[in-house]
Amino acid sequence: MSVDAATRLEIEDFLTEEAALLDEWRLDEWLELFTEDAQYVVPSPTLPDGQPGQVLGLIDDDIARLRGRVERLTSGFAYREAPRPRTRRFVTNVRVLDLTPDEARATASFLVCRLRNGQIEPIMGRYEYRLRRKDGWKIRYRRAQIDLESISPYGSVSIIL
Amino acid sequence: MSFVQPTDLVRDDPTAGVFRVHRSSFTSQEVLDLEMERIFERCWLYVGHESEIERRGDFVRRTIARRPVIFLRGSDGEGRVLFNSCRHRGAAVCRAASGNAKAFSCFYHGWTYDTTGRLINVPDESPYGPCFDKSELGLTSPPRVQSYRGFYFMSLNPDAEELPAYLAGAREYIDRLADQSQAGLRIVPGGYRYGTKANWKLMMENFSDTYHFETLHRTYLKFLSSQAGDNRKEWDEYNRVAVFGRRKAYDLDNGHAAIEFGYPTNGRIIAVWHPAFGPAARPGVEAARSRLVERFGEERAAAIADNSVSVIVYPNLILLDIVASILMQVWPVTPGYIEVDNWAIGPRDETPEMLARRIEQFELFVGSAGFGAPDDMEAVESCQEGYAASAGQWSDISRGFHPQSSGDSEANLRAMWREWVANLASETHGAHDEARKPGVGAAAR
Numbered sequence: 001m002s003v004d005a006a007t008r009l010e011i012e013d014f015l016t017e018e019a020a021l022l023d024e025w026r027l028d029e030w031l032e033l034f035t036e037d038a039q040y041v042v043p044s045p046t047l048p049d050g051q052p053g054q055v056l057g058l059i060d061d062d063i064a065r066l067r068g069r070v071e072r073l074t075s076g077f078a079y080r081e082a083p084r085p086r087t088r089r090f091v092t093n094v095r096v097l098d099l100t101p102d103e104a105r106a107t108a109s110f111l112v113c114r115l116r117n118g119q120i121e122p123i124m125g126r127y128e129y130r131l132r133r134k135d136g137w138k139i140r141y142r143r144a145q146i147d148l149e150s151i152s153p154y155g156s157v158s159i160i161l
Numbered sequence: 162m163s164f165v166q167p168t169d170l171v172r173d174d175p176t177a178g179v180f181r182v183h184r185s186s187f188t189s190q191e192v193l194d195l196e197m198e199r200i201f202e203r204c205w206l207y208v209g210h211e212s213e214i215e216r217r218g219d220f221v222r223r224t225i226a227r228r229p230v231i232f233l234r235g236s237d238g239e240g241r242v243l244f245n246s247c248r249h250r251g252a253a254v255c256r257a258a259s260g261n262a263k264a265f266s267c268f269y270h271g272w273t274y275d276t277t278g279r280l281i282n283v284p285d286e287s288p289y290g291p292c293f294d295k296s297e298l299g300l301t302s303p304p305r306v307q308s309y310r311g312f313y314f315m316s317l318n319p320d321a322e323e324l325p326a327y328l329a330g331a332r333e334y335i336d337r338l339a340d341q342s343q344a345g346l347r348i349v350p351g352g353y354r355y356g357t358k359a360n361w362k363l364m365m366e367n368f369s370d371t372y373h374f375e376t377l378h379r380t381y382l383k384f385l386s387s388q389a390g391d392n393r394k395e396w397d398e399y400n401r402v403a404v405f406g407r408r409k410a411y412d413l414d415n416g417h418a419a420i421e422f423g424y425p426t427n428g429r430i431i432a433v434w435h436p437a438f439g440p441a442a443r444p445g446v447e448a449a450r451s452r453l454v455e456r457f458g459e460e461r462a463a464a465i466a467d468n469s470v471s472v473i474v475y476p477n478l479i480l481l482d483i484v485a486s487i488l489m490q491v492w493p494v495t496p497g498y499i500e501v502d503n504w505a506i507g508p509r510d511e512t513p514e515m516l517a518r519r520i521e522q523f524e525l526f527v528g529s530a531g532f533g534a535p536d537d538m539e540a541v542e543s544c545q546e547g548y549a550a551s552a553g554q555w556s557d558i559s560r561g562f563h564p565q566s567s568g569d570s571e572a573n574l575r576a577m578w579r580e581w582v583a584n585l586a587s588e589t590h591g592a593h594d595e596a597r598k599p600g601v602g603a604a605a606r
Contacts, residue, residue: 042530044351046258053517056351056505058530060521068387072380072532079377080535152356152500155542156535 003096011106012094014137019089022160027070034139035132038063041143042161048145058157080158085116087159104131112161121154167585171578178563180575181555184548187360193496200476200584201226203318205327207478207490208232208242211311212347218276221259225315231255235277240308242315243278243300274300310339311346330413334472337465338482341431342508352504355529359541361493364501366574367541368479368489369471371408371420377540381532385427388437410572416475416580418573425467427484430519432466438518445515473577484522497545562606572606
């Protein structure tokens, strides 16, 4: 089904609003964007096309683990991110690749900057979303593939990308 | 601060039960230079696992002790390490991270080597004259390359003792890992590297330091507890008792050291089920344990299956055999910056379901985006920053050292440090000579 301009704009707005929730550290509200069968994946920088669960990756969360991740990040005891860092994310080049009445598959480029302890860590890459239409859009699948060849010099990817 | 003697950097007083390391050990470029010369250029260093070079022609590029190398299986079936530098002018002959090759052709002038390192082709050879001998111009190897149970090591020291002798007591733990499967082990694809702004020894300590676990990793423990479902109370109690009662530290000689948890921490994919693995995984895990009992008897099977352990394979490899089996190798870049290689390793014949559980548990705890490792990085980076406070200060590693102390011990960390200081103080070529300090022995203190 062809992608009309209004739907494309709707999805782009959705991604922009999502980015705002993350930058404002409104992580509990961000969680509300996901379906119960959601999956959030960050593949290994050395094997980005590997199948999650069969090759090592960085993140392969179901909704329970994603909730655990947010609970950890907001607990004050996830020391890597407590006190919390500033982040600023740029989501661009949004493409809606597949569209059915119920689902949309979209990709976008991202640049997420994390600022903490006087340092700026830019992480760039590509998002892939599978969105489900359900009172607006919900995220069923969210994949953030980073372009870094290794996680250097930052070490961790412990914020939500 | 400039140090006078390496032996001034460690205070090792068994009578007083005091063990301290001078903080310039973590910050001084002079110390790092000496470490490169007397540790990294003398000891055996892990290069890779046989499963990474399964077929003839398989290769992996690595950098070991700042040397670019190719870890490969030659057309003759032999596992090898070759320096990745053309004999002509020095360019890299292998430029892919990994793959399979019949030959390595230098992109600069086209000198070509086969997978055993032999120089097989030189474009337009005649201008070199009659004395030009290709057989003398093969890719060179490190002076020593050996493997133990599929784990390949190299040494830049031609006089290094044989690898099994060097590994000493660490062999036991490599054996326990290798014995997990009759089919052999394999590195799970997707291993990666991360950087950390800390000294390499801080990270080595951290991976073998159990004291920080309940403090630093409370969010991980909390999440696991939430996954334990109906068994939550039982597992929480299990962890509480185990944490304070069962850990034992071992000096394995030559700087190698282990800390045994004395129980299967939060389950072990290999053979001890935990509720977080999900009920569907239970029969498979229990069957795996039964197979170990059949193969080795209950006592040995228990050692392999039930006991989580962190092993320092001196100088820079960590074998963290906990819920999943993890290899980590720590490379100093500057005194305050390291690169850490991370691999998951498991049975070659694992079912896709168990592999998925293994990967999930790796990602959850030691992964770079996990619920544990990021906080480890934060802690060691914070220590490194703290050393700017006063270069004259000492770090304390005295737990369990005093003759009258009991319970938890950092004897494993002291074993590493004693070898470290002995190595730095030794001007001779042998990696492990008699420069040890008094008071060092097999006893884990």
